[in-house]
Amino acid sequence: MASPSIPNHYPIELTAPDISAYAKGNTGTPYVMSFNADNNKSGPHIMISAVVHGNELCGAIALDWMLKNNFRPLKGKLSLVFANVAAFLEFNPDDPYASRYVDQDFNRVWATELLDSDKSSVELERARELRPLLDTVDLLFDIHSMQSASPAMLLSGSLPKGRDFAKIIEIPELVVADKGHAEGIRMRDYNDFANSASNKQSLLIECGQHWEAASSELAIQTSLKLLLSQGVIDHSFMEKLKQDTPKPQKFIEVTEAITIQTDKFSFTETFEGGECIAKKGTIIGHDDETPIITPYDNCVLIMPTRRTYKGQTAVRLGKYIV
Numbered sequence: 001m002a003s004p005s006i007p008n009h010y011p012i013e014l015t016a017p018d019i020s021a022y023a024k025g026n027t028g029t030p031y032v033m034s035f036n037a038d039n040n041k042s043g044p045h046i047m048i049s050a051v052v053h054g055n056e057l058c059g060a061i062a063l064d065w066m067l068k069n070n071f072r073p074l075k076g077k078l079s080l081v082f083a084n085v086a087a088f089l090e091f092n093p094d095d096p097y098a099s100r101y102v103d104q105d106f107n108r109v110w111a112t113e114l115l116d117s118d119k120s121s122v123e124l125e126r127a128r129e130l131r132p133l134l135d136t137v138d139l140l141f142d143i144h145s146m147q148s149a150s151p152a153m154l155l156s157g158s159l160p161k162g163r164d165f166a167k168i169i170e171i172p173e174l175v176v177a178d179k180g181h182a183e184g185i186r187m188r189d190y191n192d193f194a195n196s197a198s199n200k201q202s203l204l205i206e207c208g209q210h211w212e213a214a215s216s217e218l219a220i221q222t223s224l225k226l227l228l229s230q231g232v233i234d235h236s237f238m239e240k241l242k243q244d245t246p247k248p249q250k251f252i253e254v255t256e257a258i259t260i261q262t263d264k265f266s267f268t269e270t271f272e273g274g275e276c277i278a279k280k281g282t283i284i285g286h287d288d289e290t291p292i293i294t295p296y297d298n299c300v301l302i303m304p305t306r307r308t309y310k311g312q313t314a315v316r317l318g319k320y321i322v
């Protein structure tokens with residue numbers, strides 16, 4: 001069950017970096033690099049992950065940039081993780097959607113029961129390989145990009161602590177609080193990341209359309225902001241980047257995810273995401289005979305999919321909150 005090919009309408013502005021130099025890693029796990037502060041000064045264990053989806057290049061570019069610039073934490077521990085490498089290594093600009101995953105979506109396998117089960121797939125095996133490391137992470141920053149040219153956004157999860165974490169990063173402008181997908185648990189929602197009683201934090205960033213050049217700049221910029229906010233790097237790294245004054249963040253709460261129920265799902269038009277539908281009751285799509293209707297005024301469409309397959313999330317619906 002490889003990821004299906006779908007037609008691509010977007011230019012491929014990015015090049016997948018050669019990550020073969022990281023194949024051995026330095027932890028015993030392939031493509032995982034961990035660095036402790038020189039003086040063992042205490043601090044959080046921060047993990048920045050890329051290519052959870054194999055065709056999302058910006059995170060791989062950001063990690064490669066950090067590794068080439070010899071990032072070392074001033075305190076605590078920093079782990080840089082290329083996640084679904086098997087899929088990433090299959091990336092082909094002529095069929096760029098096909099390398100999202102090998103057997104199944106890596107970002108839906110993070111239920112502990114599934115990880116503990118005897119089921120097997122390329123992605124489950126890799127998740128099991130990364131799990132002991134993830135269990136020690138205090139702050140997870142998971143870099144992604146999107147099928148459509150939606151505005152970039154932070155996905156802060158459903159708990160208030162995720163929103164607080166997003167405020168620290170300051171960019172991009174949109175922060176979306178959501179519960180994830182019916183199809184399975186995301187890495188950002190694994191275990192204590194989704195536990196309000198735990199101090200562990202996670203954020204998923206969607207840096208823009210998969211292959212737009214600006215997505216890799218945002219991936220680097222936000223990673224640096226995270227590290228700077230925790231005192232893990234000094235300001236000299238930020239001087240390497242051009243920065244605009246951030247706009248005040250806008251917060252959206254996802255109220256529901258529309259999961260596709262039939263093999264005949266279609267939207268009424270090509271939505272890119274971020275559209276705000278003014279009127280309650282507007283039909284935005286059909287799942288066979290069933291109309292998909294906006295449940296309230298000013299309903300924001302979050303990441304409408306082009307993969308209109310049964311069981312997938314078609315779109316998430318949200319409202320602006322203060």
Ligand SMILES: [Zn+2]
Nearest residue numbers: 053056144145
């Ligand atoms: Zn992704």
